[in-house]
Amino acid sequence: xxxxxxxxxxxxxxxxxxxxxxxxxxxxxxxxxxxxxxxxxxxxxxxxxxxxxxxxxxxxxxxxxxxxxxxxxxxxxxxxxxxxxxxxxxxxxxxxxxxxxxxxxxxxxxxxxxxxxxxxxxxxxxxxxxxxxxxxxxxxxxxxxxxxxxxxxxxxxxxxxxxxxxxxxxxxxxxxxxxxxxxxxxxxxxxxxxxxxxxxxxxxxxxxxxxxxxxxxxxxxxxxxxxxxxxxxxxxxxxxxxxxxxxxxxxxxxxxxxxxxxxxxxxxxxxxxxxxxxxxxxxxxxxxxxxxxxxxxxxxxxxxxxxxxxxxxxxxxxxxxxxxxxxxxxxxxxxxxxxxxxxxxxxxxxxxxxxxxxxxxxxxxxxxxxxxxxxxxxxxxxxxxxxxxxxxxxxxxxxxxxxxxxxxxxxxxxxxxxxxxxxxxxxxxxxxxxxxxxxxxxxxxxxxxxxxxxxxxxxxxxxxxxxxxxxxxxxxxxxxxxxxxxxxxxxxxxx
Numbered sequence: 001x002x003x004x005x006x007x008x009x010x011x012x013x014x015x016x017x018x019x020x021x022x023x024x025x026x027x028x029x030x031x032x033x034x035x036x037x038x039x040x041x042x043x044x045x046x047x048x049x050x051x052x053x054x055x056x057x058x059x060x061x062x063x064x065x066x067x068x069x070x071x072x073x074x075x076x077x078x079x080x081x082x083x084x085x086x087x088x089x090x091x092x093x094x095x096x097x098x099x100x101x102x103x104x105x106x107x108x109x110x111x112x113x114x115x116x117x118x119x120x121x122x123x124x125x126x127x128x129x130x131x132x133x134x135x136x137x138x139x140x141x142x143x144x145x146x147x148x149x150x151x152x153x154x155x156x157x158x159x160x161x162x163x164x165x166x167x168x169x170x171x172x173x174x175x176x177x178x179x180x181x182x183x184x185x186x187x188x189x190x191x192x193x194x195x196x197x198x199x200x201x202x203x204x205x206x207x208x209x210x211x212x213x214x215x216x217x218x219x220x221x222x223x224x225x226x227x228x229x230x231x232x233x234x235x236x237x238x239x240x241x242x243x244x245x246x247x248x249x250x251x252x253x254x255x256x257x258x259x260x261x262x263x264x265x266x267x268x269x270x271x272x273x274x275x276x277x278x279x280x281x282x283x284x285x286x287x288x289x290x291x292x293x294x295x296x297x298x299x300x301x302x303x304x305x306x307x308x309x310x311x312x313x314x315x316x317x318x319x320x321x322x323x324x325x326x327x328x329x330x331x332x333x334x335x336x337x338x339x340x341x342x343x344x345x346x347x348x349x350x351x352x353x354x355x356x357x358x359x360x361x362x363x364x365x366x367x368x369x370x371x372x373x374x375x376x377x378x379x380x381x382x383x384x385x386x387x388x389x390x391x392x393x394x395x396x397x398x399x400x401x402x403x404x405x406x407x408x409x410x411x412x413x414x415x416x417x418x419x420x421x422x423x424x425x426x427x428x429x430x431x432x433x434x435x436x437x438x439x440x441x442x443x444x445x446x447x448x449x450x451x452x453x454x455x456x457x458x459x460x461x462x463x464x465x466x467x468x469x470x471x472x473x474x475x476x477x478x479x480x481x482x483x484x485x486x487x488x489x490x491x492x493x494x495x
Contacts, residue, residue, distance in 0.1 A: 004408065004412075005408060006403065006406055006407055006408045006411055007399070007400055007403050009408055009411035009412055009415055010082045010083070010403050010404070010406070010411055011399070012415060013078065013082065013411060013414065013415045013418060014078060014082065014083075015382075015385070016415070016418060016419065016422070017071065017074050017075055017078060017418060017422070018075065018381070018385075019378055019381070020071050020422055020426055021068065021071035021072055021074070021075050022377060022378070022381060023374050023377070023378075024064045024065070024067045024068030024071060025068045025072075025139070025142070025143070025191075026187075026190065026191045026194050026373070026374065026377050027060075027061075027064045027068075027191070027194060027195060027198070027374075028061060028064050028065050028068055028139055029139045029140065029142075029143055029188065029191035029192075029195075030191040030192045030193075030194055030195025030196070031057060031060065031061045031064065031195050032061065032132070032135050032136035032138075032139045033136045033139075033140075033192065033195075034057065034195055034199065035054055035057060035058060035061060035116075035132055035136070036129075036132045036133050036136045037222075038050050038053050038054040038057070039054055039128070039129050039132050040129065042054065043125060043126075043129060048443075048446075049214045049215050049218050050218075051444050051446060052215045052441040052442065052443060052444055053215055053218060053219060053441055054444075055120070055442075055444045056215070056440070056441040056442065057199070058116075058117065059436050060433055060436055060437060062117055063429060063432060063433050063436070064433065065113070066429075067425075067426060067429045070425075071422075071426070074418075076098075081404060082403065082404050082406065082411070083392070083402050083403060083404060084404040085397075085401060085402045085403065085404065086392055086393075086397065086402035088165065089164075089165055089166060089393075089397055089402070090153075090165075090166045090393055090397065091165075092165065092166065092167050092168060093152065093159060093166055093167070093168050093174060094149055094152075094153075096168075097145055097148055097149045097152070097174075097175070098145070098146075098149060100145050101141075101142055101145035101146060101149075104141050104145070105138045105139070105141035105142035105144075105145060106138070106142060108134055108135075108137065108138035108141065109134075109135050109138035109139065109142070111134070112130075112131040112132075112134040112135050112138070113135055115127070115128060115131035116128070116131045116132050116134075116135050119131065120444075121446075140188065143184070143187060143188060143191070144184060147180065147183050147184045147187055148174075148175045148176075148177075148180055148184075150183065150384075151177050151179045151180040151183045151184070152174055152175075152177045152180070153388070153392065153393050153394065154177075154179050154183070154248075154249065154384070154388055154394050155177045155178040155179040155180075155248045155249070155394065156177065156393050156394060156395070156396055157170075157173050157174065157177050157178070158170035158171065158172070158173025158174035158177070159174065166393075166396070178244060178247075178248050179241075179244055179245070179248060179249075182237065182240055182241035182244050183241065183384075185237045186234070186237050186238060186241050186380070187377075189230055189233060189234045189237060190234065190373065190376065190377050190380065191377075192226065192230055193226075193227065193230055193231060193234060193336060193373050193376075194373030194374055194376075194377065195226075195373075196223045196224075196226035196227045196230070196373075197223070197227065197336070197339075197369050197370055197371075197372055197373045198370055198371075198373070198437075199219055199222070199223040200219075200220060200223030200224060200227065200339075200366045200369070200370070201366055201367050201368075201369065201370025201371075202219065202370070202437045203216050203217075203219040203220035203223060203366075204220065204363040204364070204366040204367040204370075205367055205437075205438070206440050207220065207357055207363050208360065208363050208364070208367065211440055212357055213441075215440075215441035216440065216441065217356075217357055219441070220356055220357070220366075221356065223366075224339075224340060224343035224344075224356065224366075225343075227336055227339055227340040227343070228340030228341070228343060228344055229340075231333065231336040231337045231339075231340050232337055232340075234333060234336075235333060235337065238330075238333070239296070242296070242297060243297070243299075246297055246298075246305055248394075249387070249388070249394060250305065250306045250311075251306075251308065251311045251315060251316060251317060251387075252317055252322065252387035252388065253297070253305065254305070254306060254307055254308045254310075254311070254319075255276075255308060255316065255317045255318070255319040255322040255323065255387055256319075256322050256323060256326045256383060256387060257270075257271060257293060257297070257323075258271045258274050258276045258283040258286065258319055258323045259271075259283075259293070259305070259307045259308065260281055260282055260283065260307045260308050260309050261307040261308075261309045261310070262304045262305075262306075262307055265302070266302075266304075267290065267291040267293070267294040267301065267302040267303070267304070268291075268293035268294045268297070268303070268304055268305065269288030269289055269290045269291065269292060269293050270288055270289045270292035270293040270296060271283060271286050271287065271288040271293070271323075272287050272288060272289065272327075273285070273286070273287045273327075274286035274287065274288075274323070275320065276319035276320045276323050277320075278316070278318065278319060278320065281308070281309060283319075283323075314390065315390065317386055317387045317388070317389045317390070318386055318389065321382065321386045322382075322383050322386050322387045325379045325380075325382040325383045325386070326379070326383045328375070328376070328379040329376045329379040329380045329383060332372045332373075332375060332376040332379070333376060335369060335372060336369070336372065336373075336376075339365060339366060339369055342362055342365070343356060343362070346359055346362060
């Protein structure tokens, strides 16, 4: 297929399915915590706006959770079929870690998910809030174990090799490997930013459509505060992560910077643009800022770090891919910081928060930034995984030695099937989610469990039923009657 070898096709297949899978857990990690915050705000204030927002985003969470589970099952099977030597060589370490994720996280989420999705009018407020928190905590625990496994593959330690296989020697060292804390923080913060950007974009879309109501305003305000606070923190965590990468994966860092060799006594510039050429061993058309590379990566004015030429050709990652995926991630991160700063500037101007609802250039920017978090996550994972090459367990097991002995034909066929099935299934799911978001927050009727009559509020048979979206031929009728249009900057109780 297009001249690709079986190894190339196995890598493409893994990259394709992984890219689809990572998007949905990223949304559910951030969305579960956001739902917990909304319910806590309702318990403290008893304001209807928080109830409406909770059930609006609960539907989105339910669909994304379901798609994440389905795509995750494919990932597990693919490791066993396409990367059998990895399972054989490192399975005694990776197997238990992934099992811990199921036992401690997925069971927790599954145990309380039903109460969270269908129990609002069946159980007390305290119990329902506990269920929401349990699901949110479960998503964080799940990400902890998954990132522990991935980080160990990036910076392996705490193992011994016996009989040609890796065996655990120190589980604490395996889990808390050198890159784990930075990778975990970076991913969790990315999930929170992704959710905030999606929430902000949904609010911006409603406001641009002149659906100005308390729920939409609250949605926009909470999203912008989150972006303002968290985006700069992500930049700081990213800096620490880069220093960790310089120490433990210097070849990846050199590829990210498009840096080939050092000149004696000369500082390293920060290359903004360029085209790394793996054959010619140079970065063409480079545009850089003198000394800034040294300042950022070594925290010294004239500091140097190893260039790609100091590593054997067979140990170099593809600098062209890593160079640009890293810059795409960083560029989107800077735009997130700009969005948060712009929102703060609008709040502080005359008119206060009302300018957030009326400044159309800002709203359009917030709308276009909606998918930025997802794109940044894909770019970040591309940087991480391609930058690890040619190793699947860094410095221990090469990717070429981990692949199963399949021919190119079966891998090309299964890849084609995956592409068709994924775009059909997940394309339909994504369209369904966008349709739910487009409708806007709806009024949710509150009543106690005792008020439900016999046969009322029956539990749906599947989690996707929590979405419960009815067809609406005229989307302009989506604004509920109890959420009136609000024009001007007058204060109101629901703001």
